[in-house]
Amino acid sequence: MAQAPDPTPFPLDHLAERAEAAGLGARPALVLRGEVLNHNQLRQRVARLAGWLAAMVPEPGARVATWAAKGELSCLMPLAAARAGLVHVPINPLLKRAQVAHILADSGARLLIGTPSRLASLASGDLPPGCAALGEGEALAAAAAAARELGPSAADPESLAAILYTSGSTGRPKGVMLSHANLWLGAVSVAHYLNLAEDDVTLAVLPLSFDYGQNQLLSTWYAGGCVVPLDFLFARDVVKACAAHGVTTLAAVPPLWVQLAETDWPAAARAGLRRLTNSGGALTVDLVRRLRALLPEARLFAMYGLTEAFRSTFLDPALIDHHPTSMGKAIPFAEVLVINDAGALAADGEEGELVHCGPLVAKGYWRDPARSAERFRPAPAASTYGGMAVWSGDRVRRDKDGLLYFAGRRDAMIKSAGNRISPQEIEEAALATGLVAEAVALGVADPRLGQAVHLVVRGDVAREAELAEKLQRELPNFMQPKAIHWRAALPLNPNGKIDRAALQAELDREHAS
DSSP states (O other), X not given: OOSOOOOOOOOGGGHHHHHHHTTOTTSEEEEETTEEEEHHHHHHHHHHXXXXXXXXXXXXXXXXXXXXXXXXXXXXXXXXXXXXXXXXXXXXXXXXXXXXXXXXXXXXXXXXXXXXXXHHTOOTTOSOTTOEEEEHHHHHHHHHHHOOOOOOOOOOTTSXXXXXXXXXXXXXXXXXXXXXXXXXHHHHHHHHHTXXXXXXXXXXXXXXXXXXXXXXXXXXXXXXXXXEEOOOSSHHHHXXXXXXXXXXXXXXXXXXXXHHHTSOOOHHHHTTOXXXXXXXXXXXXXXXXXXXXXXXXXXXXXXXXXXXXXXXXXXXXXXTTTOTXXXXXXXXXXXXXXXXXXXXXXXXXXXXXXXXXXXXXXXXXXXXHHXXXXXXXXXXXXXXXXXXXXXXXEEEEEOTTSOXXXXXXXXXXXXXXXXXXXXXXXXXXXXXXXXXXXXXXXXEEETTTEXXXXXXEEEOGGGHHHXXXXXXXXXXXXXXXXXXXXXXXXXXXXXSSBOHHHHHHHHXXXXXX
């Protein structure tokens, strides 16, 4: 795409109309189990689901949550809820009832649609007052029977369209508020710099509850292409799907790329691939080289982003062989500044905080002005956009050519297998068992996960099996500690608080030895 992308935002649900208006309505849009929807059918089903939702939840701006695997419901809901004037709250299907109950209560959801087995796992009191629960099959059948179609909305692009819950360094998951404009322009930006087209086929392997995962749908449909949603168990399932569907675009996080690099790729799986995209953690030099050797015809896009600002940077694939550790430069519609400790623009080679400005910046955290004020602050004076900016907490350096390099984080957030994990949430779960007196969760470098969760506790080591069993029930798999370290006492700093830095150094030494 040589021409600059259109910066005009539209209501998000208008994505369902684009392909048909461009004469691409008969082209495939969504591959489901047992059927393939073209863009005309996609538009019709979005309109029908939106009509049913508007009747079920008539209050404008009400939150509707989904807790389901990838399928028709989870793929259509981002557009259907927006068309119905509602706010979509997609819940990671890997979460368990305690996390789901928190998200439902915090968002004030009026409707939860999910897989029946997931809904059955909820306990009495997990649904907030006034929230109904419905199985996804039942919901889709009801929408089909009602046959009430809603046309394109006239929503203000700046109005709220979705709340995506993400873990920070402390506390419970927080809801990032995203507008129609945030999501629309994110789709336009990615479609532009990836050069997506109507003949592209995107294999959606990432969770649709993540901004990176959901954008697989939105950017592909913006370009008139086709999405193949896939829930997989093994890396070879991804390879098989690439061969079966002629996949051209594959997005993943580093731990999955590690597995895919170790998997045999037959010619049929490699033949269609045009681009590989990575976010959710940095690629290592070794992994870049392995992927380039394995899939040399596919362009490899290294990217950086955070839910609060969607996506910040990408590296031109032509540069990745010589700059494999770079985050690249700002994506379209994003302004990325490096601000030093004095509050000024950092010089080339000087470390500073990455600050994200522009129309992709989210609207803050849902009903959390205190935490919003910590992360969302006025843009630096050097910003051309001004307004509110996301102060990421990530430390970066910019070289003389304008390429950015990650240096580290200020906070203690654990980033494992592409998931942002709150240490406090794991610690609270451990303490809630009553089996330990103190608990500290830390991330330790891991070649496959990026970071592995380690839990340091003070208590009776004889209760180790019982603690592990209770954590298995209460925490999702990606939060499970890889190791639990039992101590008779935890180190304290001069203020009498647990010395997390000392524990981190201790675990890092043990891991390195």
